[in-house]
Amino acid sequence: xxxxxxxxxxxxxxxxxxxxxxxxxxxxxxxxxxxxxxxxxxxxxxxxxxxxxxxxxxxxxxxxxxxxxxxxxxxxxxxxxxxxxxxxxxxxxxxxxxxxxxxxxxxxxxxxxxxxxxxxxxxxxxxxxxxxxxxxxxxxxxxxxxxxxxxxxxxxxxxxxxxxxxxxxxxxxxxxxxxxxxxxxxxxxxxxxxxxxxxxxxxxxxxxxxxxxxxxxxxxxxxxxxxxxxxxxxxxxxxxxxxxxxxxxx
Amino acid sequence: xxxxxxxxxxxxxxxxxxxxxxxxxxxxxxxxxxxxxxxxxxxxxxxxxxxxxxxxxxxxxxxxxxxxxxxxxxxxxxxxxxxxxxxxxxxxxxxxxxxxxxxxxxxxxxxxxxxxxxxxxxxxxxxxxxxxxxxxxxxxxxxxxxxxxxxxxxxxxxxxxxxxxxxxxxxxxxxxxxxxxxxxxxxxxxxxxxxxxxxxxxxxxxxxxxxxxxxxxxxxxxxxxxxxxxxxxxxxxxxxxxxxxx
Amino acid sequence: xxxxxxxxxxxxxxxxxxxxxxxxxxxxxxxxxxxxxxxxxxxxxxxxxxxxxxxxxxxxxxxxxxxxxxxxxxx
Numbered sequence: 001x002x003x004x005x006x007x008x009x010x011x012x013x014x015x016x017x018x019x020x021x022x023x024x025x026x027x028x029x030x031x032x033x034x035x036x037x038x039x040x041x042x043x044x045x046x047x048x049x050x051x052x053x054x055x056x057x058x059x060x061x062x063x064x065x066x067x068x069x070x071x072x073x074x075x076x077x078x079x080x081x082x083x084x085x086x087x088x089x090x091x092x093x094x095x096x097x098x099x100x101x102x103x104x105x106x107x108x109x110x111x112x113x114x115x116x117x118x119x120x121x122x123x124x125x126x127x128x129x130x131x132x133x134x135x136x137x138x139x140x141x142x143x144x145x146x147x148x149x150x151x152x153x154x155x156x157x158x159x160x161x162x163x164x165x166x167x168x169x170x171x172x173x174x175x176x177x178x179x180x181x182x183x184x185x186x187x188x189x190x191x192x193x194x195x196x197x198x199x200x201x202x203x204x205x206x207x208x209x210x211x212x213x214x215x216x217x218x219x220x221x222x223x224x225x226x227x228x229x230x231x232x233x234x235x236x237x238x239x240x241x242x243x244x245x246x247x248x249x250x
Numbered sequence: 251x252x253x254x255x256x257x258x259x260x261x262x263x264x265x266x267x268x269x270x271x272x273x274x275x276x277x278x279x280x281x282x283x284x285x286x287x288x289x290x291x292x293x294x295x296x297x298x299x300x301x302x303x304x305x306x307x308x309x310x311x312x313x314x315x316x317x318x319x320x321x322x323x324x325x326x327x328x329x330x331x332x333x334x335x336x337x338x339x340x341x342x343x344x345x346x347x348x349x350x351x352x353x354x355x356x357x358x359x360x361x362x363x364x365x366x367x368x369x370x371x372x373x374x375x376x377x378x379x380x381x382x383x384x385x386x387x388x389x390x391x392x393x394x395x396x397x398x399x400x401x402x403x404x405x406x407x408x409x410x411x412x413x414x415x416x417x418x419x420x421x422x423x424x425x426x427x428x429x430x431x432x433x434x435x436x437x438x439x440x441x442x443x444x445x446x447x448x449x450x451x452x453x454x455x456x457x458x459x460x461x462x463x464x465x466x467x468x469x470x471x472x473x474x475x476x477x478x479x480x481x482x483x484x485x486x487x488x489x490x491x492x493x494x495x496x
Numbered sequence: 497x498x499x500x501x502x503x504x505x506x507x508x509x510x511x512x513x514x515x516x517x518x519x520x521x522x523x524x525x526x527x528x529x530x531x532x533x534x535x536x537x538x539x540x541x542x543x544x545x546x547x548x549x550x551x552x553x554x555x556x557x558x559x560x561x562x563x564x565x566x567x568x569x570x571x
Contacts, residue, residue: 059342062334062349069331069356074324075383079363082323086360089331093353094518097499101511105523111506116343123339177514184516261555267501267536270569347500450539454497458537462504465571 013207014197017153017214018190024218025161029229034169036233047175048108049232051099052120057132057224058096060123064136065089068147071140077200081144084192091185102178128220128227135220139213145200150213152193155221160186162225251284252291254427258420262450268461275470276416276460279477283417286481287424294425298432307373310437314369315388317362317441322382325391326359329400333411336404345408345463351455358448365441373437399479406472409463413476415456422449498522498534498544505533505567532560533567 033050036042069089072082103115115121124130132155139147160183167180201207230237263280266273301309319325333352337345367379382388391397396414403410426442426449433439464470499520502510509525512518522544535556538544542552553560 059346060339062337062346062353063339065353066331066334069327070335072324072327074389076324078380078383079323079367082327083360083364086323086327086356089353090357093350094512097350098512098514098518101508102514104508105511111508112346112503113343113506116346174514181514181516181518261541262539265536265556265561267533267561267567268569269563269566271571272569347503351500447540451497454537454539455500458497458501462501462569465569 009207010198010201013201013210014149014153014194017149017197017210018157018194021154021157021214021218022161024222025158028158028162028222029226030162030166032229033232034165037170037172040171042172044106044108046232046234047106047172048103049120049234050228051103051108052115052118053129053228053231055096055099055103055115056121056123057129058092058099060129060133061092061096061136064133064140065092067137067140068144072144077144081196081200084196085144085148088189088192091189095182095185098178098181102174105174128223132220132224135217139217142209142213143206145196146206146209146213148193149197149201149210150217152189153197153210154214154218156186156189156193158218158221158225160190251288254291254424254431255284255288258287258424258427262423262453263420263457266461270461270465271470272461272464275464275474276457279413279416279460279474282477282481283420286417287420290421291424291428294428295432298429302433310369310373310435311375312387313438314366314373314375314441315382315385316392317366318370318382318388319390320392321359322363322366322388323360325397326363327356329397330356330359332401332404333408336406336408336411341408348408348411348459355452355455358445358452362445362448365444369437369441399476407469409459409469410472410476412456412459412464413473413480415452416460417456417477417480419449419452419456423453497537497539501534501537502526505531507531510534529560531567532556532565536561 036046065085065088069085072085100112100115103109104112109115109118109121123133136151139150142150163179163182163186167176167183170176170179197210201210226238229235301313330352333355334349337349342349364379367376367382370376370382371379376382396418400411400414423446426446430439430442460473464473499510499512502508507525507527509523509527510520511523513521532553535544535553538554541554544553545551546553551557
């Protein structure tokens with residue numbers, strides 16, 4: 001890895017990515033779900049739809065992280081990178097299990113197998129969920145520090161934001177507890193993203209790639225949230241051109 | 251049979267939660283493993299005694315470097331992620347728990363790498379873990395064929411890894427117990443104690459996978475072939491961390 | 497492993513706690529002593545204790561894994 005003349009541009013890049021993501025996280029389609037719930041309209045079915053859709057995303061992340069891990073070779077990075085990525089993989093799995101547990105605890109389905117078979121728990125290729133998973137899977141084509149920049153300083157920042165609001169504002173205590181319990185993990189992933197950008201992004205092209213890929217990843221994540229919110233609230237799926245998300249890279 | 255093995259069998263191998271063809275298959279494979287498990291215990295005891303008698307601290311570093319090479323952070327990410335990918339999306343309803351176990355094991359194994367690095371750091375053999383990146387002894391995996399076999403499991407069967415879990419993770423448990431019965435050095439004991447519960451967990455995963463999932467000849471065949479491989483006379487011996495020469 | 501086993505036999509009494517430590521908890525869905533399957537796959541000595549007697553169930557005492565206690569698995 002070439003030596004960097006200064007750590008300043010890397011710190012600036014991390015700060016810039018974070019700031020942009022925080023701005024985009026201020027308002028997301030998930031706000032409509034919170035407002036609906038706070039208005040007392042959230043039924044068991046809404047809850048099931050929400051948990052099932054979030055679970056479906058998390059269970060597909062095994063394929064994303066598995067693919068990413070295969071793309072890190074011995075001594076590509078100092079050992080801390082592997083420790084942190086190992087923990088992130090484990091955290092995502094824990095959160096996947098949590099969503100499944102909450103669905104079962106609420107008796108929304110009788111068994112895990114029934115959850116897989118239920119229409120709400122299906123993974124479908126031709127969906128925004130699919131697009132986001134495929135987007136993440138494609139990040140395997142890039143060096144690890146660049147894909148971590150794209151995910152952990154992009155979509156993860158948005159995920160943290162709506163999760164914090166759910167943890168604080170949802171009227172259902174047990175749902176709040178589920179989301180609240182995930183905050184420390186998601187925050188740590190973001191901090192890890194900042195650390196890795198500051199440590200390992202050295203070249204101009206990597207800076208530019210991190211910016212571009214972060215934008216694309218966030219865009220697909222926001223579309224996933226849009227699809228999720230519509231699904232939870234029983235709204236029609238988006239029509240062509242109906243939903244647009246800004247994708248400026250500068 | 252050595253008392254360490256007998257105790258392991260009574261506590262962890264024979265207690266069985268299921269009946270059925272998976273359990274029957276596992277107990278048949280257990281009979282095949284017993285002579286080699288027993289040999290491993292004797293070998294680990296002898297290696298520990300030899301290390302103690304060496305009169306030098308170098309054995310601690312040799313064990314730690316060997317352990318780092320086998321279960322260092324990057325090796326662990328590679329090995330365990332192959333298992334996550336061995337479950338296709340249409341098999342996920344049946345085998346998602348294999349993916350959950352491997353996600354956990356990624357975290358376990360990278361921590362084990364850190365434990366080996368701790369021995370090197372606290373023993374004064376290195377000043378920073380990054381120094382291990384330049385030491386071939388800490389990066390040469392013992393028996394590449396074993397790790398390469400794991401890497402092939404996505405192309406073989408999601409349950410194939412159960413053979414490695416059952417046969418090799420048990421060796422880790424036995425090697426740890428045998429070594430702890432001889433070596434009184436705090437560094438080595440800390441490292442072994444800190445990972446022993448997780449090694450037993452990984453063995454249990456093999457036991458569970460076979461009991462619960464290996465119910466048909468089609469599901470048993472890939473696991474049995476892994477046992478066939480591991481039980482060859484030239485099969486992998488334990489890593490240096492557990493007293494082997496590799 | 498108790499989580500995995502309990503999920504597989506569809507009792508689902510072991511859950512990831514909604515706290516940031518994410519401990520595994522056993523809830524009221526547990527049917528012990530009717531079901532003892534999880535005990536046979538728990539690797540953490542002393543980690544599951546019988547409430548009534550305080551005795552450790554890991555590794556499992558012989559009487560909890562007798563033939564009539566085992567869960568049948570059929571292909």
